[in-house]
Amino acid sequence: MRTAYSVETVRAAERELMARAPEGALMQRAAAGLAAACADVLGRVYGSRVVLLVGSGDNGGDALYAGARLARRGAGVRAVLLAPGRAHAGGLAALRRAGGSVVAAGGAEACVEQADLVVDGIVGIGGKGGLREEAVPLAEAARRGRGVVVAVDLPSGVDADTGEARGAAVRADVTVTFGAYKPGLLIDPAREYAGVVRFVDIGLETGGARTPEVEALQHADVARLLPVPAAESDKYRRGVVGVAAGSARYPGAAVLAVGGALRGGAGAVRYVGPAGGAVLARHPETLVSERGPARAGRVQAWVVGPGAGDDAATVGEVLAADVPVLIDADGLRLAGVEAVRARGARGVPTLMTPHAGEAAALLGVEREEVESGRLAAVRELAGRYGAAVLLKGSTTLVAQAGGGGAVRVNPTGTPWLATAGSGDVLSGLGGSLLAAGLSAVDAGSAAAYLHGLAGRFAAEGAPVSAEDVAARIPEAWRSVVRG
Ligand SMILES: NC(=O)C1=CN([C@@H]2O[C@H](COP(=O)(O)OP(=O)(O)OC[C@H]3O[C@@H](n4cnc5c(N)ncnc54)[C@H](O)[C@@H]3O)[C@@H](O)[C@H]2O)[C@@H](O)CC1
Numbered sequence: 278m279r280t281a282y283s284v285e286t287v288r289a290a291e292r293e294l295m296a297r298a299p300e301g302a303l304m305q306r307a308a309a310g311l312a313a314a315c316a317d318v319l320g321r322v323y324g325s326r327v328v329l330l331v332g333s334g335d336n337g338g339d340a341l342y343a344g345a346r347l348a349r350r351g352a353g354v355r356a357v358l359l360a361p362g363r364a365h366a367g368g369l370a371a372l373r374r375a376g377g378s379v380v381a382a383g384g385a386e387a388c389v390e391q392a393d394l395v396v397d398g399i400v401g402i403g404g405k406g407g408l409r410e411e412a413v414p415l416a417e418a419a420r421r422g423r424g425v426v427v428a429v430d431l432p433s434g435v436d437a438d439t440g441e442a443r444g445a446a447v448r449a450d451v452t453v454t455f456g457a458y459k460p461g462l463l464i465d466p467a468r469e470y471a472g473v474v475r476f477v478d479i480g481l482e483t484g485g486a487r488t489p490e491v492e493a494l495q496h497a498d499v500a501r502l503l504p505v506p507a508a509e510s511d512k513y514r515r516g517v518v519g520v521a522a523g524s525a526r527y528p529g530a531a532v533l534a535v536g537g538a539l540r541g542g543a544g545a546v547r548y549v550g551p552a553g554g555a556v557l558a559r560h561p562e563t564l565v566s567e568r569g570p571a572r573a574g575r576v577q578a579w580v581v582g583p584g585a586g587d588d589a590a591t592v593g594e595v596l597a598a599d600v601p602v603l604i605d606a607d608g609l610r611l612a613g614v615e616a617v618r619a620r621g622a623r624g625v626p627t628l629m630t631p632h633a634g635e636a637a638a639l640l641g642v643e644r645e646e647v648e649s650g651r652l653a654a655v656r657e658l659a660g661r662y663g664a665a666v667l668l669k670g671s672t673t674l675v676a677q678a679g680g681g682g683a684v685r686v687n688p689t690g691t692p693w694l695a696t697a698g699s700g701d702v703l704s705g706l707g708g709s710l711l712a713a714g715l716s717a718v719d720a721g722s723a724a725a726y727l728h729g730l731a732g733r734f735a736a737e738g739a740p741v742s743a744e745d746v747a748a749r750i751p752e753a754w755r756s757v758v759r760g
């Protein structure tokens with residue numbers, strides 16, 4: 278599990294460690310890790326041109342000390358001080374002792390453009406808002422220039438806690454982060470500014486009583502969650518998932534949701550709705566019922582909503598059931614807050630799976646607001662509905678019912694998944710995992726993980742259809758289980 282902690286938590290852990298470690302030790306550990314990462318990206322340090330963008334805090338101090346290390350190895354290191362009177366004194370002295378120099382911020386763009394390596398030490402976790410005016414031309418020059426941009430701790434200008442990038446920010450190729458991941462390094466849009474993230478252990482202890490703000494499952498975590506049939510399992514013991522989806526107008530949504538459900542570990546898929554013919558033609562193993570959800574026979578979980586059109590009655594019937602329910606697409610619009618909250622009060626799990634547009638409609642805000650503040654949006658929705666919420670997107674997030682605790686972020690997504698019907702497959706897959714007995718958050722995050730991997734396998738650099746994604750789920754499953 279990869280965990281990310283809020284700035285407040287990181288600061289508390291730092292204070293604890295600083296009380297035990299020798300003066301300045303943490304910054305030296307950070308600088309040593311940073312310098313090693315810079316040397317890696319440079320390949321050859323001797324004779325290289327390095328420019329440090331240095332702000333007024335310890336983030337700039339890290340850059341200066343790392344710059345001193347590179348200068349001692351023969352790099353030509355120049356520091357651009359954005360707040361000349363307030364640059365880290367010890368770091369600056371170290372850089373000068375090592376033969377580095379300082380250039381004035383005004384007119385430093387050309388120097389930045391020509392560098393082999395630009396180190397962004399403008400701000401770290403102490404940053405507020407986007408880049409300040411004087412830093413913007415330098416960040417732009419770094420992006421235009423020929424060199425590699427390495428951000429110290431996080432790209433300056435992005436919000437460490439939320440993943441927001443509301444103003445101008447540095448675009449890094451590599452971010453070297455210290456002690457703990459910060460949520461902004463895992464959540465878009467900030468994640469995109471970070472490039473490849475490298476972690477440097479400085480001895481920070483974030484485990485124990487400290488709750489991560491965000492966590493990302495990895496292969497081994499997902500492998501532990503996936504259901505494995507026992508010798509005595511029959512299809513009913515493995516769980517039956519009901520899919521109430523599709524309409525005369527959108528039969529395809531039903532076919533795709535069933536396709537996802539069949540590959541999600543439930544023992545059987547029961548389909549209810551007007552697209553039974555289309556479903557059977559594509560998936561003959563489906564149990565098709567002509568009757569509504571309440572009389573369709575036993576299921577251990579329901580998926581409702583994909584392609585449902587305006588069929589509020591079916592959604593209402595599914596929500597009344599005392600088994601876990603995954604609500605997607607049209608179902609999200611048709612499910613009243615009270616009906617969903619009542620399920621929470623009865624102790625039956627609900628997982629809602631909106632994309633940003635659907636989440637925006639439910640929250641009554643603009644889509645852009647959800648996209649730029651994904652973490653806040655997913656927590657807010659999970660709070661309002663008292664349900665687990667999976668917010669789809671380039672970095673899919675899953676919040677537990679109520680919106681508190683650690684939010685899961687899915688690391689396997691690919692932009693190729695932004696294709697029609699891909700969400701229907703995800704809903705079936707998630708519902709199947711619910712039926713197999715996973716909690717709403719586990720089912721949602723394992724489904725997103727497998728779905729992302731399947732999307733990557735299907736795409737391999739080319740466009741994919743939702744059916745391709747569904748077909749590659751078994752391969753994703755195998756790759757997760759084999760580790
Ligand atoms: N505290 C520790 O134990 C360690 C801290 N380290 C480094 O220290 C950083 C945190 O240092 P600080 O607390 O000094 O904070 P920062 O270096 O992030 O920045 C704080 C300074 O930047 C100014 N500032 C705020 N927002 C700004 C903006 N948008 N544009 C320009 N300037 C802005 C503030 O006025 C303040 O002077 C970490 O990110 C990490 O790089 C590392 O050395 C590891 C150890």
Ligand SMILES: [K+]
Pocket residue numbers: 336397398399400401428429430431432433
């Ligand atoms: K930085």
